[in-house]
Amino acid sequence: MDISAVNALSYEEFVNIFGNVVEKCPLITAAVWTSHPFMSINALEAEINDFIDALPESGKEGILRCHPDLAGRDLHSGALTRESQEEQARAGMGELSPAEASRMARLNEKYKERFGFPFVICARMNDKARILSELSERLQNERAAESARGIAEVKKICRLRLQALVLSEAPKL
Numbered sequence: 001m002d003i004s005a006v007n008a009l010s011y012e013e014f015v016n017i018f019g020n021v022v023e024k025c026p027l028i029t030a031a032v033w034t035s036h037p038f039m040s041i042n043a044l045e046a047e048i049n050d051f052i053d054a055l056p057e058s059g060k061e062g063i064l065r066c067h068p069d070l071a072g073r074d075l076h077s078g079a080l081t082r083e084s085q086e087e088q089a090r091a092g093m094g095e096l097s098p099a100e101a102s103r104m105a106r107l108n109e110k111y112k113e114r115f116g117f118p119f120v121i122c123a124r125m126n127d128k129a130r131i132l133s134e135l136s137e138r139l140q141n142e143r144a145a146e147s148a149r150g151i152a153e154v155k156k157i158c159r160l161r162l163q164a165l166v167l168s169e170a171p172k173l
């Protein structure tokens, strides 16, 4: 799908296709529709990033809270979004040893207790060892730094989801 195909979509089609580029935040996709037609896919991505950057801190934390835990309850109950399911599977989140799984669960809980939002990392750019080591390292950060770091990861996830959709031949309506 190239940018002219994206620009030819109706609003409903656009939100159906791109509504989850930021996990469980179709509001963001609906909001950037205001700026269509887009000059390029990069311009669409930039609109999304600008919208996120303009949010107050509570909005940014809200975006982080829309993310499921890595290797968490939703993975085990099959309740993940299609995108998150693919990302977590590729990063090996479904194949943790019992020791890794309990370490991940313990650190995820500790992280949420400390910051009030979940640990977010672009799973496609990391493997399970790296995810575990980042999680334990980032637990030491200050809250403001960690919120900014989480949002930077959200933008990486968004970029890869956008690329996957644009590269796919037929839009899934």
Ligand SMILES: NC(=O)N[C@H]1NC(=O)NC1=O
Residues within 6 Å of the ligand: 023, 067, 068, 069, 070, 083, 084, 085, 087, 088, 118, 119, 120, 121, 122, 123, 124, 157
């Ligand atoms: N918590 C968290 O990072 N979740 C995610 N990361 C990712 O790449 N996909 C997700 O759902």
